[in-house]
Amino acid sequence: MTVGWFAGLVHPDSKQLTEALRAAVRDGSLAAGSRVPSTRSLAQELGIARGTVTRAYDQLVAEGFLVARQGAPTVVAELLATPAQPDAPEPAQPGVARWDFRSGRPDLSSFPRRDWLAASRRALRDVPTDDLDYGDPQGHPRLRVALAGYLARERAVATTPGNIIVCNGYTQALSLLSNALADQGESSVDFEDPSAPHLWDIPAGFGMSVHGIPVDGEGIDVSQLRSRAVVVTPAHQFPLGVSMSSARRAELARRAKDEDLLVIDDDYDGEFRFDRQPMGSLQGMGPDNVVYAGTASKTLAPALRLAWLALPSRLVGPVRELKRNSGLHAPLFEQLAMAELILSGAYDQHVRRSRATYRQRREHLGEALRGMRAKHRPHPAGISAGLHVTLQLDPEGPTELEVLDRARRRSVELQVLGPHWLSPGSHPPGVIVGYAAPSDHAFRPALQALVSVLER
Ligand SMILES: Cc1ncc(COP(=O)(O)O)c(C=O)c1O
Structure with a gap:
């Protein structure tokens, strides 16, 4: 045979x-x-x-x-006898350089493992058996109660547990909101210019156009809004780092109310303000027209995929329905552990510790920049806050591409402003330094490597 x-x-x-x-x-x-x-x-x-x-x-x-x-x-048999499909190629994962200054990453090595473990253990011990069934797409009531309290206390958000929806990251939150807006017939969304490019694709995926609205030292230029929905980062503009002035906040809240606009307040790193008390959220000024969006990605870890929306009442039904259709609710034990973390005070403690660490890192970075020998020394822009700082490059000095090239050769991972602009044309060059990303023990040598990249 x-x-x-x-x-x-x-x-x-x-x-x-x-x-x-x-x-x-x-x-x-x-x-x-x-x-x-x-x-x-x-x-x-x-x-x-x-x-x-x-x-x-x-x-x-x-x-x-x-x-x-x-x-x-x-x-x-005829039909089934087709040769097996080759494996779909894995998307290429860019290797992370030795010195990691990617923006938007907290220090992952400071994840409060012990507190999270204790919170998870309590959650697992105490969860009623019935809660192991399919749950509420809006999120577990215990987490929503914990969040409503935390957000009112720490971010001046005016909401109730019934208006909160727990999402799988802000990425999903924006996707649900975009879907809801598209369902209501909206054809475009405004974003700050510059802003985070990976977020523009989300409304675009629902057929909406995305407009860039200029940002100046006071935040987004409200007089230039073009759409009936706008995504803003008022506490700490991403990536320029300015905080929206009180006059702009009032103007935006007023316009939103008068013209029935929807403002999405992306409070991605609002807990981290170093020079004063964090500003309250914009949502508190107009809860009927402003959606508050918060995330655990910067305070704890992106891998948790936990974020929350505090919605105007009219949007709760539609967004809840969309959440149901996109995988029901966020995983139960993560929700319950998060609730335990907040209710026990361990979350606040962790945020306070991280705030102190990042403040110090930002100061060290400032000192290192001031000590640079370079003729064209870059200047930090924006307020003292968050997990990143944008350094304005001297137009006479190295270009963004040159900096990126030097960074690659020294195994330093950072980003530049270029891809963050929505409008075509020339823009002031800059480098975005995510100083929270390195682990504590790596921060000093990482900073040296960064300085050597920026120093001619
Ligand atoms: C501007 C901005 N908002 C929000 C987020 C948080 O997204 P997620 O909660 O999906 O991690 C990020 C993450 O990088 C971001 O850059």
Whole structure:
């Protein structure tokens, strides 16, 4: 016999034989329409009982891999006999350089493992059995209660547990909001210019156009809004780092109310203000027209995929429905652990500790920049806050591309402003330094490496 598909089989039982045959049909070694050996000859060949082969064939006939006809040889089925698909290529993951200054990353090594473990243990111990069923797409009530309290206390958000929706990251939150806006017939969304490019694709995916609205030292230029919805980062503009002035906040809240606009307050790093108390959220000025969006990605870890929306009442129903349709609710134990963390005070403690660390890092970075020998020394822009600082490059000095090239050669990972502009044309050059990303022990050498990149 010449067939090679069973070459490695030694006295197989019927399950092993079935698997080998199934694999041979899938990968095309047994071609569609070809005869399989008779049960008698295959049993002889393999030194097994004929009934073992018969059971394997019967199984594969029942599954549709083989076709048996009365009085005719059994053949490989036509439709299923296509060769197996090659594996879909994995998207290339850029290797992270040795010194990591990517923006938007907290120090992952400071994740409060012990507190999270204790919170998870309590959650697992105390969760009522009924809560293990499908839950509320809006999120577990315990977390929503904890969040409503925390957000009122720390971010001056005016909301109730009933208006909160727990999401799988802000990315999903923006996706749900974009979907809701598209369903309501909105055709465009305004973003600050510059802003985070990976977020523009989200409303664009729902067929909406994205407009860039200029940002100056007071935040977004409200007089230039073009759409009925706008995404803003009032506490700490990403990436320029300015905080929206009180006059602009009032102007935006007023316009939103008068013209029934929807403002999305992306409070991605609002907890981290170093020079004064954090500003309250914009949402508190106009809860009927402003959506508050917060995330655990900067305070704890992006991998948690936990974020929250505090919605105007009219949006709760539609967004809840969309959340139901996109995977129901966020995973229960993460929600409950997060609730425990907040209610026990461990979350506030962790945020306070992180704030002190990042403040210090920002100061060290400032000192290092001031001590630079370079003729064209970059200047930090924006307020003292957040996990990143944008350094304005001297137009006479190295270009963004030159800085990126030097960074790559010194294994330093950072970003430049260029890709963050929505409007075409020339823009002031800058480098975005995420100083929270390195772990504590790596911060000093990482800073040295950064300075060597920026120093001519
Ligand atoms: C501007 C901005 N907002 C929000 C987020 C948080 O997104 P997520 O909660 O999906 O991690 C990020 C993350 O990088 C961001 O850059």
